[in-house]
Amino acid sequence: MRLRDVMRILDATVLTGEDKLDQEIEAACGCDLISDLLAFTRARMLVLTGLVTPQIIRAAEMMDLLGIVFVRGKKPTPEIVAMAAEAGIPVLCTSYPLYESAGLLFEAGLRGKCAWPCAEDDGGAATSASASASPSPGTRVDTSTGTDTGTSTGIGSDTDDKPHGARGGSCDAP
Amino acid sequence: MRLECKVTGGDFQAAGEAAAKLKRTLRQVGIDAETARRAAIVAYEAEMNIVIHAFRGVLSVDISPERIEIVADDEGPGIPDIPLAMQEGYSTAPEHIREMGFGAGLGLPNMKRYSDEFHIESTVGRGTNVRMVINLPSKGSLT
Numbered sequence: 545m546r547l548r549d550v551m552r553i554l555d556a557t558v559l560t561g562e563d564k565l566d567q568e569i570e571a572a573c574g575c576d577l578i579s580d581l582l583a584f585t586r587a588r589m590l591v592l593t594g595l596v597t598p599q600i601i602r603a604a605e606m607m608d609l610l611g612i613v614f615v616r617g618k619k620p621t622p623e624i625v626a627m628a629a630e631a632g633i634p635v636l637c638t639s640y641p642l643y644e645s646a647g648l649l650f651e652a653g654l655r656g657k658c659a660w661p662c663a664e665d666d667g668g669a670a671t672s673a674s675a676s677a678s679p680s681p682g683t684r685v686d687t688s689t690g691t692d693t694g695t696s697t698g699i700g701s702d703t704d705d706k707p708h709g710a711r712g713g714s715c716d717a718p
Numbered sequence: 719m720r721l722e723c724k725v726t727g728g729d730f731q732a733a734g735e736a737a738a739k740l741k742r743t744l745r746q747v748g749i750d751a752e753t754a755r756r757a758a759i760v761a762y763e764a765e766m767n768i769v770i771h772a773f774r775g776v777l778s779v780d781i782s783p784e785r786i787e788i789v790a791d792d793e794g795p796g797i798p799d800i801p802l803a804m805q806e807g808y809s810t811a812p813e814h815i816r817e818m819g820f821g822a823g824l825g826l827p828n829m830k831r832y833s834d835e836f837h838i839e840s841t842v843g844r845g846t847n848v849r850m851v852i853n854l855p856s857k858g859s860l861t
């Protein structure tokens with residue numbers, strides 16, 4: 545799916561990156577927590593988020609993401625858009641809530657690719673003794689963010705979903 | 719080649735700039751995209767931990783033909799229980815930090831997961847030192 549298709553399906557406006565609308569998106573992820581994004585996404589993905597901060601742009605830049613969609617009608621500040629433009633990351637805005645945006649794209653064939661990127665290949669990595677509490681690799685977070693799900697007809701309705709309500713599992717990419 | 723950036727606690731405006739600069743530099747010297755991405759992620763998490771949890775610090779990077787070594791050294795409250803802090807989901811980030819999308823308690827686990835070597839030392843009341851190594855493909859991508 546191209547970014548242009550995402551734009552059409554979500555009835556989205558483009559704030560920056562018009563020149564990149566023909567880029568092919570391989571998968572998508574919905575994230576309202578920065579570290580979730582860093583943990584679960586792969587390069588060349590699209591992220592849907594209600595988190596309108598400069599940090600989401602920075603994180604997307606670190607991750608080589610192909611685009612950001614701000615959901616629920618949230619509008620980034622001009623500074624945020626400028627930052628995205630400088631980083632070369634297209635920014636789209638839709639009034640659909642997160643859950644519906646994800647559903648619409650999924651229905652249209654865009655899948656998620658939610659996985660631990662290094663789970664398979666870092667098993668033998670050397671670590672210091674002091675860092676003994678190793679997290680279990682291969683763990684997949686559950687998708688029960690509980691956010692947005694109640695707004696089935698609420699285009700543009702802004703459910704007051706605090707990102708921290710989804711501790712440890714807000715990567716709701718399908 | 720060495721790169722050093724000062725990081726200021728609580729400065730969310732500049733937060734992430736050091737990691738972004740590192741990523742650009744790595745690409746410029748010809749490091750492949752995937753390795754640069756891993757380095758950028760661990761540097762970003764380490765930088766954000768200084769911004770969020772410490773007073774001030776330095777993010778430094780040494781690039782050799784074999785490896786990228788990233789060190790985040792800070793003055794701050796330190797970490798009393800490192801195994802606990804390393805657990806996924808453990809976070810002491812306050813409400814206003816969580817509202818910015820941080821505080822998943824995944825930063826340290828991410829750093830460990832994305833690096834080939836991960837070392838952390840901390841002294842309560844003094845500060846924290848995180849050292850990470852990412853090995854480069856053996857051909858040597860530097861010219």
Ligand SMILES: Nc1ncnc2c1ncn2[C@@H]1O[C@H](COP(=O)(O)OP(=O)(O)OP(=O)(O)O)[C@@H](O)[C@H]1O
Nearest residue numbers: 579767771803809810820821822823824825826846
């Ligand atoms: N540089 C530091 N100085 C003091 N405490 C730290 C530092 N880095 C981490 N910690 C402590 O370890 C905990 C876990 O850190 P970690 O990076 O895994 O999660 P987080 O920063 O709370 O959230 P996230 O990184 O997911 O946004 C922190 O909440 C904090 O209590």
Ligand SMILES: [Mg+2]
Nearest residue numbers: 766767825826
């Ligand atoms: Mg952190």
